[in-house]
Amino acid sequence: MSEQTVHRSLLRMGLRSRKVPMLSSTKSLSSLGKETVNSGESVNVTLLASWSMLYYKLEVQYCQQPPVPQEPERWKVVSSVSPESLVDEKWGAASVSGYLSYPRFFCGRLVECCEENALKSTAFKEDLNNKLFGQHLAQDVIFRAVTGFMKNENPQKPLALSLHGGTGIGKNFISKIIAENIHQKGMSSKYVHLFESTMHFPHNNLVPLYKDQIQSWIRGNVSSCPRSIFIFDNMDELHPGLIDTIKPFLDYYEQIDGVSYRKAIFIFLSNAGGHVINRVVLGSSKRREELKLQDLESVLAVEVFNNKDNGFWHCNLIDKNLIDFYVPFLPLEYRHVKQCALAELRHRGLKADEELASLVAKEMTYFPKDLRIFSDKGCKTVSTKLDLRLSG
Structure with missing residues (x-):
């Protein structure tokens, strides 16, 4: 997740009581404490560390990630910030905590979550x-x-x-x-x-x-x-x-x-x-x-x-x-291979050409040899045969 995404998400949460500087594309949260951002303003280490803590909570607490044995590189800055300093920040600690109490809010927006009943x-x-x-x-x-x-x-x-x-x-x-x-x-x-x-x-x-x-x-x-x-x-x-x-x-x-x-x-x-x-x-x-x-x-x-x-x-x-x-899984017949060819054409954004699909299906090898009922390779080479036809 990019710093810009975190920034926009904090703004949507209503954290506008204090102007928050945007990190440039060349900087990351792991570079906290270093000199400047876009406009040349000094970085508020505690403030940006709070962003980092928010990201950590989204990725770990609400996506059910277990504690890792070794602290990831990008979170080392957080260890230098005490919990008290985060709570004392007037700009939005309470707001962040409020939103973090609703983990479903973030799933699919900021992070991928392990969904319990996702199947439709x-x-x-x-x-x-x-x-x-x-x-x-x-x-x-x-x-x-x-x-x-x-x-x-x-x-x-x-x-x-x-x-x-x-x-x-x-x-x-x-x-x-x-x-x-x-x-x-x-x-x-x-x-x-x-x-x-x-x-x-x-x-x-x-x-x-x-x-x-x-x-x-x-x-x-x-x-x-x-x-x-x-x-x-x-x-x-x-x-x-x-x-x-x-x-x-x-x-x-x-x-x-x-x-x-x-x-x-x-x-x-x-x-x-x-x-x-x-x-x-x-x-x-x-x-x-x-x-x-x-x-x-x-x-x-x-x-x-x-x-x-x-x-x-x-x-x-x-x-x-x-x-x-x-x-x-049953062996595929000629008609099924033709369906594969038509589906591949649609997938490429092309017209579903029945004649072209038939040509591709006929080029496949079938068994038994005397009856030619089932495709030897199913639909596996349909895409490459279409490439050959379309390039001609």
Whole structure:
């Protein structure tokens, strides 16, 4: 948050009884006590330190940030100002205290807060229906699972979703939709945490270290925000046994070392089980849209548990039934790929050209080769194929 933002906020609060100098863009609150501001006036150290204290209270007290072991650099100036000097300032200590008694006032205005009941089910459903194509099963299961969990004021355990299917069919995208509907900043929120297996846990000989790091990271972030979201991508690339380190956090414990994890959400993304899903869809006598979760969930769980080439192999999360839903993502057909192309055109602010979308969809490769029913890569390369077409 910039000094200008703090300045304007103080003015809105009615702190106009004394002229407050504006810091120049080249100065910061950490430079308090140094010579001048825009107009050349001397800086009132106590006054500006009070601004700093206000910022600190907004960011820490009302966003539920736990005390940090080491004092951040930008707050060192505050330690030199006594509480009495802040109270004695006539210009606005009482006004500041009054506004600070209403933490909701600042959420979404000055700071990002951990919201308890942020999910709007109508908007969430619209996002799922309008932005995700060809995944009626995933849309239905995830909508009911997430909305039900968020409405429960006292869940018995965290929500654990395991999303399975081939590449480019919406697993990452639906995770993004969940994050955006729970936290204001979506995937950029400090309450949403993405672990990418090959990036964050590349070395097999460092698994014990990774286990400690994951536990510390989850413990610290849930302490800060009970509604934290943790996304583990590429579970099929994760070292077997590593994911078991989070078992205590997903179990039915009321608290662990004074921290409750029951309101957190854990999402696991994996290509494992994709071929089983494809086999069921191709071999079923039902139409694609008639398939239900029970047609796929049990065979998917067994396949993932017994597959040595993924991070869920013989893991305790499955063995102890701590995964709430195994969500199958179905392979996409030509019509779904065309919808992706049209959506990408609209996203770029271009006309939704049906002919261009059809050309892009036809360029994709499909399986089985003799029937060409399902896209090999889902919608993953639609954007680059559009680039090629548009540049020509």
